[in-house]
Amino acid sequence: MDRDIEKWVNLEEIAEHMGLSKDTIRNYIKKQQIPYHKIGKQYKFKISEIDAWIESGKSASIAN
Template identity: 35%
Template sequence: MSHPMSDEILTLPEVAQLLKVAEKTVYSMAQRGQLPAFKVGGQWRFKRVDLDAWIEEQKAAGRDDKQRGDV
């Protein structure tokens, strides 16, 4: 498998596979603005670098919750 380019654009099914969730979940999160996404011709697209940053933010938020005792 080749190394992805840093400006790689992912489709909704690819993001669902990456995050290990249902496509419907990714769609709902994109609709609500919970995932960094944009539309091309009416279809959701995701920049890999934006998703990587979002994942890091979620991990940091999880650590913050644990430190506050919210979990």
């Protein structure tokens, strides 16, 4: 059953997953453009949410 629970990943891991810098991810967070969860002082992500966000096309609408 535990293998059905998705692991939370940190900023560094999501940046690597997306092929972006940590600073770019921080900018997305600051502008609330990326799905994230704040747990204490840390930002956490679920890869399934990030992949769905990318597939939805919402990531393409981000202006740098």
